[in-house]
Amino acid sequence: MTSIVRVKADAPFPNRRTGVAMGNKYQIKILVNGNECDLLVRPDRTLLDVLRNDLGLTGTKEGCGQGDCGACTVLIDGKVATSCIVLAVEVDGAVVTTIEGLQEGDALHPIQQAFVERGIAITLACADGEIMQIVSKPEAMSQEEAEQLVYSDEFFTIKGPWDFTFNLAQ
Numbered sequence: 247m248t249s250i251v252r253v254k255a256d257a258p259f260p261n262r263r264t265g266v267a268m269g270n271k272y273q274i275k276i277l278v279n280g281n282e283c284d285l286l287v288r289p290d291r292t293l294l295d296v297l298r299n300d301l302g303l304t305g306t307k308e309g310c311g312q313g314d315c316g317a318c319t320v321l322i323d324g325k326v327a328t329s330c331i332v333l334a335v336e337v338d339g340a341v342v343t344t345i346e347g348l349q350e351g352d353a354l355h356p357i358q359q360a361f362v363e364r365g366i367a368i369t370l371a372c373a374d375g376e377i378m379q380i381v382s383k384p385e386a387m388s389q390e391e392a393e394q395l396v397y398s399d400e401f402f403t404i405k406g407p408w409d410f411t412f413n414l415a416q
Contacts, residue, residue: 326379
C-alpha cells in the first residue's frame with residue numbers, strides 16, 4: 247500500500263499548490279496552453295523535460311541547461327521563467343504557456359509571424375525564447391510596438407552567455 251504525503255516544494259512561485267507524493271513520484275496538475283494535464287513526475291524532473299518528453303511540446307528548447315540563454319523560456323502564471331531550472335513539482339496548479347500556446351488555430355501569434363518573415367525563427371535556436379520574452383511584457387511595450395521592433399532596422403540583442411547582437415534588416 248502506497249502512503250500519500252503532502253509536501254510543499256520550495257518554489258520561487260508564491261501561492262503554489264503542493265504536489266502529492268506517491269512513492270518516489272509526485273502527482274501534479276498544470277494547465278498547459280489551455281489543456282489540463284495530470285502528471286506523475288519524479289521530484290528531480292524539470293518542467294522543460296516534462297513539456298518536451300511527456301507532453302510532446304518541443305518548441306521549448308534546451309540551450310545552456312542553466313537558465314541563462316533563454317531558449318527554454320515559458321510563461322508560468324503569466325511570468326517569464328526558464329523551464330530548464332524549474333522543477334515540475336514546483337508548478338503544480340500553475341498555468342503554463344509555451345511557444346505552441348501562442349498560436350490561435352493555424353495562425354501564428356503576430357510576433358511569431360514577424361520572426362518567421364524575417365527568417366529569425368529558422369536561423370536562431372533561442373528565437374522561441376525571445377518571442378516568449380517579448381510577448382510577456384505587454385506593460386513594457388504594446389503589441390504594435392513589439393511588432394515594429396521586430397520589423398524595424400534596429401539591432402536586436404540576445405541576452406545570454408553569448409551576448410551577441412544581429413541586425414534585423416537583412
